[in-house]
Amino acid sequence: MKSLLRLLLKSQHQRNRSAPAQAEKGMTLIELLIGTVMAFLILTPMLAFVVDMLNTDRREQLKANTEQDIQAAVDFIAQDLNQAIYIYDNAGITAINSQLPTASGTPILVFWKRKQIRNSVSVDRTTIVTPLNCAPNTCNDTYTRSLVAYYQVRDSNPIWCQPQSSGNLCPIRIERHEMSEGIMKDSTQTTAAARYFNDTETKDGQKHSGAFNLLFDFNRPTLNVTTGANFPRSEVLVNYLDHSIANVPPPPNCKIGLGVVDPTGPGATPINAADLLITDGSTHSFYACVDTRRNLAKITIRGNSLRRLQTDANYDASRSAFFPTANVQVQGRGARGQ
Numbered sequence: 102m103k104s105l106l107r108l109l110l111k112s113q114h115q116r117n118r119s120a121p122a123q124a125e126k127g128m129t130l131i132e133l134l135i136g137t138v139m140a141f142l143i144l145t146p147m148l149a150f151v152v153d154m155l156n157t158d159r160r161e162q163l164k165a166n167t168e169q170d171i172q173a174a175v176d177f178i179a180q181d182l183n184q185a186i187y188i189y190d191n192a193g194i195t196a197i198n199s200q201l202p203t204a205s206g207t208p209i210l211v212f213w214k215r216k217q218i219r220n221s222v223s224v225d226r227t228t229i230v231t232p233l234n235c236a237p238n239t240c241n242d243t244y245t246r247s248l249v250a251y252y253q254v255r256d257s258n259p260i261w262c263q264p265q266s267s268g269n270l271c272p273i274r275i276e277r278h279e280m281s282e283g284i285m286k287d288s289t290q291t292t293a294a295a296r297y298f299n300d301t302e303t304k305d306g307q308k309h310s311g312a313f314n315l316l317f318d319f320n321r322p323t324l325n326v327t328t329g330a331n332f333p334r335s336e337v338l339v340n341y342l343d344h345s346i347a348n349v350p351p352p353p354n355c356k357i358g359l360g361v362v363d364p365t366g367p368g369a370t371p372i373n374a375a376d377l378l379i380t381d382g383s384t385h386s387f388y389a390c391v392d393t394r395r396n397l398a399k400i401t402i403r404g405n406s407l408r409r410l411q412t413d414a415n416y417d418a419s420r421s422a423f424f425p426t427a428n429v430q431v432q433g434r435g436a437r438g439q
Contacts, residue, residue: 160410160423167341167406168425174275174339175427178400181214181249185433187322188212188398190391191379196323202278202312202332206254207381210389210400213319215435216247218307221284231302232284245282248313248326252276252335253342253387261340266412272405273342273386276335280327283309291315343386343405343424345416350403352380355390358399359430401428 182188189197189211201208222243223230230239255273262271283297284307290296297309311331318325343349355361355377363371380388386403403426407414416424 160406163409164406164423164425167404167409167423168427170339170341171402171404171425171427175400175402175429177338178210178251179429179431182210182212182398182400182431182433184214184216184435185212185396185398185431186214186246186435187319188391188393188396188433189322190393191376193323193393194379197326200326200329201250202252202327202335204252204254204276204278204335205256206252206276208250209253209379209381209387210249210251210391210398212249212398212433213322213435214247214249214433215244216281218243218245218284221307229286232298232307233302233304243284245284246313247279247281250278251338251387252278253381255344261337263409264412269412270344272340272344272408273384274340275338275342275387275402277338278332278335280310280312280333281308282313283307339402339404341405341408342384343403343416344384344408345386345405346383347415348418349385349416350418352378352385352388352390352401355399359390359392359395359397361392396433397430398433399428399430401426 194201194208194211197211198208201211218232219242220235220237220240221232222241223235224239224241232240252275253273254276255270257270259265259271261274283293284303285296286298287296293309293311293313293315296315298307300308303309310333312327312329312333314325314328316325354374356372356374359377361372361377363369377390377392378388379391386405388401390399391397403424405414405416406423406425407420414423
């Protein structure tokens with residue numbers, strides 16, 4: 102028994118001595134450095150590709166947003182112009198400019214229109230019902246007059262300027278002014294206070310503007326246009342219009358664009374295309390071609406989607422897709438009661 106135990110221990114000792122040495126090995130510093138360099142060479146282009154895709158997607162999204170904003174602005178102006186009674190051309194705006202609201206911009210589109218006010222005039226004229234107390238069954242709709250002015254405005258107010266840039270002006274925006282006639286109470290009166298319902302008797306959108314001039318006559322459209330004071334606050338229609346000056350597309354020939362035909366007959370004077378064009382003279386990102394005789398206007402707006410990302414986003418013809426343009430031609434029908 103002892104001999105057998107001694108033999109087993111001896112054989113086990115010999116087996117352990119003859120077995121190869123087991124050792125755990127890890128990565129050397131050189132191998133780790135090579136792996137890091139290879140990972141950097143592979144991941145850096147991939148990261149640049151991903152960043153470029155994200156930037157491209159963002160530019161495309163902003164381009165789409167700008168296109169939608171510009172088209173919505175054009176559609177709004179078209180709806181406004183549809184009820185126009187009288188549209189001022191370049192000569193007309195020059196003549197009435199001193200009577201228009203004071204603004205840090207350029208009046209581009211100015212016109213008179215009919216304004217429909219619902220449920221505002223008593224059906225029973227023997228009993229005066231104030232517009233504030235009108236109900237659908239007791240009052241009818243009525244029409245009043247409004248002077249509408251669209252301005253091209255540019256300043257350094259940071260609220261209209263993202264991203265901000267010190268020393269640079271913000272992109273161009275369009276502001277809308279409207280001076281409305283109130284709902285008439287007694288047409289025989291000569292003062293606004295006695296002729297129209299006051300603010301306590303009307304709802305929003307029915308009030309008489311203090312800038313509305315009672316002496317205005319469509320037979321003399323450049324006289325007594327406003328009272329020259331008490332102008333209502335403007336409303337911003339759209340922002341991020343193109344502010345570029347160099348290499349921008351010039352306006353077309355308005356005479357050709359509107360199909361204007363020169364008058365004929367003895368002493369007839371040809372129409373000057375410059376009298377039809379209303380623009381700021383530099384950026385041409387918001388301009389109008391107006392034929393007052395036909396009560397016809399064509400409006401063009403050009404946006405700048407890149408200005409939403411960078412401050413030096415000037416017009417580039419090779420990237421014109423990022424400067425979306427929309428236009429519309431409208432003939433005012435307010436004078437025909439339509």
